[in-house]
Amino acid sequence: MNNAGAGPASSTLGDWEGWRRIIEVNLWGVIHGAKTFAPGMIASGRPAAIVNTGSKQGITTPPGNPAYNVSKAGVKVFTEALQHELRNVAGCKVTAHLLIPGFVFTAMTAGARTEKRPAPGRPSRRSTS
Numbered sequence: 001m002n003n004a005g006a007g008p009a010s011s012t013l014g015d016w017e018g019w020r021r022i023i024e025v026n027l028w029g030v031i032h033g034a035k036t037f038a039p040g041m042i043a044s045g046r047p048a049a050i051v052n053t054g055s056k057q058g059i060t061t062p063p064g065n066p067a068y069n070v071s072k073a074g075v076k077v078f079t080e081a082l083q084h085e086l087r088n089v090a091g092c093k094v095t096a097h098l099l100i101p102g103f104v105f106t107a108m109t110a111g112a113r114t115e116k117r118p119a120p121g122r123p124s125r126r127s128t129s
Contacts, residue, residue, distance in 0.1 A: 001051045001053070002029065002030040002033035002034060002050070002051070002052045002053065003053040003099075004025050004026050004029030004030055004033075004053070005025070005026060005053070005055075006021060006022050006025040006026060007022060007026075007065060007068040008021070008022065009064075009065060010022065010065050010066055010067035010068065011066065012066050018067060019067040022067040022068055022071050023067065023070065023071045023074070025071075026068065026071035026072060026074075026075065027071045027072075027074040027075055027078070030052045030053075030075050030078060030079075031078060033052075034050055034052070034078070034082055034096070037050070038050060038082070038086075038094065041094045042086075042089060042092050042094050045091065045093065046093060047093040047094075048093065048094045048095075049094070049095050049096070049097055050082065050094065050095070050096045050097070051096075051097045051098075051099055052075050052078070052079045052082075052096070052097070052098055052099065053075070053099045053101070054072050054075040054076050054079070054098050054099065054100050055068070055072040055075075055100065055101065056100055056101070056102050056103075057069050057072050058071075058072025058073040058074075058075060058076045058100075059073070059076065059100065061073065075098070076098055076100075079096050079097070079098040080098070082096040083095065083096040083097075
């Protein structure tokens with residue numbers, strides 16, 4: 001199960017660092033997970049499933065957060081391509097599936113993850129007292 005989600009607000013002409021972070025987490029997290037575990041799953045010869053969490057926003061692409069939409073649309077396309085490739089591996093018993101949840105109220109959707117994180121090796125600006 002590859003479930004990755006970051007979604008600070010974005011705009012098409014806005015902060016490119018935010019875009020990079022969203023795509024690294026949401027899309028590359030899923031790609032890295034599949035590429036790390038799929039070869040061993042295939043080699044085992046046993047039935048198995050890879051489930052990637054997308055979002056309905058990757059399909060409906062509503063206005064308001066294009067970086068998130070692009071990242072989750074990428075998860076959809078990656079999962080479809082993965083399933084196609086797995087079907088064409090001789091003897092493969094591994095399948096790929098896309099989980100598409102609707103809106104879920106979480107700390108992320110409430111804005112708790114929109115604060116900027118410090119660069120590696122730099123202390124947080126939050127008070128620890």
